[in-house]
Amino acid sequence: MKNRTLLAYACFYLAFLYLPVLVLPIFSFNNSAFIAFPLTGFTTRWYEALADSALQQALVNSLKVGVVTALLSTLLGLLAAKAVTQYRLRGRGVALGMISLPLFIPDIVLGISLLLLLGTIGLPLSLASVVLGHLLICAPFSLAVLVARFEGFDPNLEEASADLGEDRWMTFWRVTFPLMLPGIIASLLLTFITSFDEFLVAYFLSGTQATLPVYIWSQLRFPARLPMVLALGTIILCVSVVLVVLAEKLRNQGVKKPMVGA
Amino acid sequence: MSFLSVSQVSKAFGGARVVDAVDLSVERGMFFSLLGPSGCGKSTLLRMIAGFETPDHGIITIDGVAMNGVPPNLRPTNMVFQSYAIFPHLNVFDNIAYGLRKSGLSSDELRRKVEAMLATVRLEGLGARAADQLSGGQRQRVALARALVREPKVLLLDEPLGALDKRLREAMQIELRAIQRKVGITFVLVTHDQEEALSLSDRVAVMSGGRILQVASPRELYDRPNCREVADFIGEINFFHATVKEVTESSVTVNGGLLGIVALPKTNVANGITAGDHVLLAIRPEHVGIAPQGLSGTIAAATFLGERSHFHVKIPGRTEPIAVSGQAPAGESVSLEFPPEKLIALPATG
Numbered sequence: 001m002k003n004r005t006l007l008a009y010a011c012f013y014l015a016f017l018y019l020p021v022l023v024l025p026i027f028s029f030n031n032s033a034f035i036a037f038p039l040t041g042f043t044t045r046w047y048e049a050l051a052d053s054a055l056q057q058a059l060v061n062s063l064k065v066g067v068v069t070a071l072l073s074t075l076l077g078l079l080a081a082k083a084v085t086q087y088r089l090r091g092r093g094v095a096l097g098m099i100s101l102p103l104f105i106p107d108i109v110l111g112i113s114l115l116l117l118l119g120t121i122g123l124p125l126s127l128a129s130v131v132l133g134h135l136l137i138c139a140p141f142s143l144a145v146l147v148a149r150f151e152g153f154d155p156n157l158e159e160a161s162a163d164l165g166e167d168r169w170m171t172f173w174r175v176t177f178p179l180m181l182p183g184i185i186a187s188l189l190l191t192f193i194t195s196f197d198e199f200l201v202a203y204f205l206s207g208t209q210a211t212l213p214v215y216i217w218s219q220l221r222f223p224a225r226l227p228m229v230l231a232l233g234t235i236i237l238c239v240s241v242v243l244v245v246l247a248e249k250l251r252n253q254g255v256k257k258p259m260v261g262a
Numbered sequence: 263m264s265f266l267s268v269s270q271v272s273k274a275f276g277g278a279r280v281v282d283a284v285d286l287s288v289e290r291g292m293f294f295s296l297l298g299p300s301g302c303g304k305s306t307l308l309r310m311i312a313g314f315e316t317p318d319h320g321i322i323t324i325d326g327v328a329m330n331g332v333p334p335n336l337r338p339t340n341m342v343f344q345s346y347a348i349f350p351h352l353n354v355f356d357n358i359a360y361g362l363r364k365s366g367l368s369s370d371e372l373r374r375k376v377e378a379m380l381a382t383v384r385l386e387g388l389g390a391r392a393a394d395q396l397s398g399g400q401r402q403r404v405a406l407a408r409a410l411v412r413e414p415k416v417l418l419l420d421e422p423l424g425a426l427d428k429r430l431r432e433a434m435q436i437e438l439r440a441i442q443r444k445v446g447i448t449f450v451l452v453t454h455d456q457e458e459a460l461s462l463s464d465r466v467a468v469m470s471g472g473r474i475l476q477v478a479s480p481r482e483l484y485d486r487p488n489c490r491e492v493a494d495f496i497g498e499i500n501f502f503h504a505t506v507k508e509v510t511e512s513s514v515t516v517n518g519g520l521l522g523i524v525a526l527p528k529t530n531v532a533n534g535i536t537a538g539d540h541v542l543l544a545i546r547p548e549h550v551g552i553a554p555q556g557l558s559g560t561i562a563a564a565t566f567l568g569e570r571s572h573f574h575v576k577i578p579g580r581t582e583p584i585a586v587s588g589q590a591p592a593g594e595s596v597s598l599e600f601p602p603e604k605l606i607a608l609p610a611t612g
């Protein structure tokens with residue numbers, strides 16, 4: 001009896017989570033400009049309509065912003081994570097808190113403040129300003145992923161490498177980097193997706209160079225283009241799912257294996 | 263100058279002197295141990311020799327070359343870490359070959375060299391084993407092999423056997439000694455286990471609170487400790503308060519309280535002791551004899567440890583029971599004698 005209730009609850013829960021998401025692919029293949037049941041037939045014409053130059057430009061913009069954000073954020077996260085985990089640092093707690101704080105600031109507040117700041121100092125809005133905004137959002141993610149990775153890292157390993165004749169640079173390449181690699185890739189994937197999906201800050205800061213989410217939002221005003229947006233959404237969804245699964249796999253890899261030299 | 267020399271080396275962490283004006287000299291090919299209680303600065307001293315910590319004062323030289331300012335990767339030392347620090351992403355072979363990248367060996371020579379080292383530490387055939395599939399003893403051997411394969415002038419070992427269980431530790435002690443004899447490299451071992459230090463080493467430095475108390479051979483440390491702390495740290499010992507009455511060429515006469523007036527050979531008395539000084543008389547449990555005309559007391563407790571059995575005797579007028587080696591004789595009371603040639607006199611302070 002109790003088990004039945006639990007099962008029903010679980011089903012409801014999953015349906016609630018995933019039904020709305022399923023609507024996207026279903027209607028993206030529906031042969032009708034109106035989003036309504038019953039379905040009228042199968043088509044791929046919404047996907048064909050994606051070959052649109054403004055859309056492709058937005059996609060390229062998003063990829064650029066995503067890649068640069070991911071690289072910068074992971075680099076910053078790497079340095080910060082090494083500092084807070086491996087050195088006896090004064091004010092470590094404060095530093096960690098300060099870096100994580102943007103996680104708790106609403107994106108809309110972040111977007112408006114950055115817009116005001118850039119306006120005040122006279123910097124034009126561009127993809128670069130979007131990268132700045134996204135860095136604020138993504139750096140805490142990088143830090144969290146990489147700190148977890150570094151915490152299981154025996155500092156004696158780097159000393160052992162030095163002891164065996166390698167300088168700092170070779171020690172980094174032969175020991176630190178391979179051991180951190182799963183964490184680094186996980187951080188790159190997570191921050192890329194976060195940046196790629198991000199709308200609010202990009203909307204405020206992108207100026208005339210729309211990123212993909214900003215472009216999609218602008219298209220929603222035209223009902224005829226809605227199915228095309230659904231097709232696009234379906235593709236993004238699939239790619240995101242693959243990346244997230246990959247990132248999670250990498251993040252957990254090596255957690256089972258002991259990372260310390262003991 | 264000796265092969266490895268440490269002179270007047272000090273190190274403080276945040277105001278606390280962890281290593282305090284230490285002097286050491288170690289000869290080439292020697293098995294040298296640094297023995298001391300936890301936190302006395304042994305690891306810090308070892309890490310300064312390896313180059314991981316910079317001394318605040320003092321000079322370390324190896325084979326006549328001053329090491330100040332030489333980074334760890336350029337020092338002729340290698341270290342076996344307490345945590346072993348085996349690279350988890352490399353297999354056994356690659357761990358051992360790690361430090362040979364710049365050796366200029368062809369890949370065949372490299373393979374032969376690593377295989378030979380695997381044989382030395384008795385890990386034949388385990389080269390392809392992943393680092394996380396090794397037992398504690400095997401990790402210890404990989405760490406040792408990885409350091410030895412570079413043929414350092416000095417091998418530094420920081421409590422290398424601390425993480426092993428008792429049986430394995432004893433087996434590895436014998437092996438470590440045999441390996442050291444075979445390769446002929448100077449070993450400096452840090453340990454807080456006095457039995458380990460005594461059984462392995464040619465010479466032992468006893469450390470406490472960042473200072474070296476005594477440097478001597480194991481036998482000498484045991485028979486002629488130079489202060490109360492060393493005597494206490496190396497095995498069990500009984501102390502009696504005494505006052506020096508007379509010092510002559512060959513002997514020293516003391517008033518030993520319960521022991522009465524005793525004349526000790528001069529060689530049993532620490533340097534610098536003069537008439538009127540307050541001293542401690544010390545005697546090992548195995549030197550306390552049982553004799554009909556001795557100091558009598560009651561048997562307080564007996565511990566059976568096979569060959570190392572001992573018992574404690576309570577003597578009227580003294581709070582500390584006296585430890586005696588061997589099986590307790592039948593009956594409740596026993597009388598003890600303290601052969602003067604086995605008594606040693608130590609300064610009562612310090």
Ligand SMILES: Nc1ncnc2c1ncn2[C@@H]1O[C@H](COP(=O)(O)OP(=O)(O)OP(=O)(O)O)[C@@H](O)[C@H]1O
Pocket residue numbers: 275276280298299300301302303304305306307454
């Ligand atoms: N990097 C450091 N910063 C601050 N204090 C340190 C540092 N390294 C060691 N200490 C302190 O110095 C003292 C001596 O440490 P050390 O590791 O040399 O002792 P040890 O004799 O090796 O002890 P153990 O047997 O426990 O390993 C300890 O009180 C320790 O807390």
Ligand SMILES: [Mg+2]
Pocket residue numbers: 304305306420
């Ligand atoms: Mg130590």
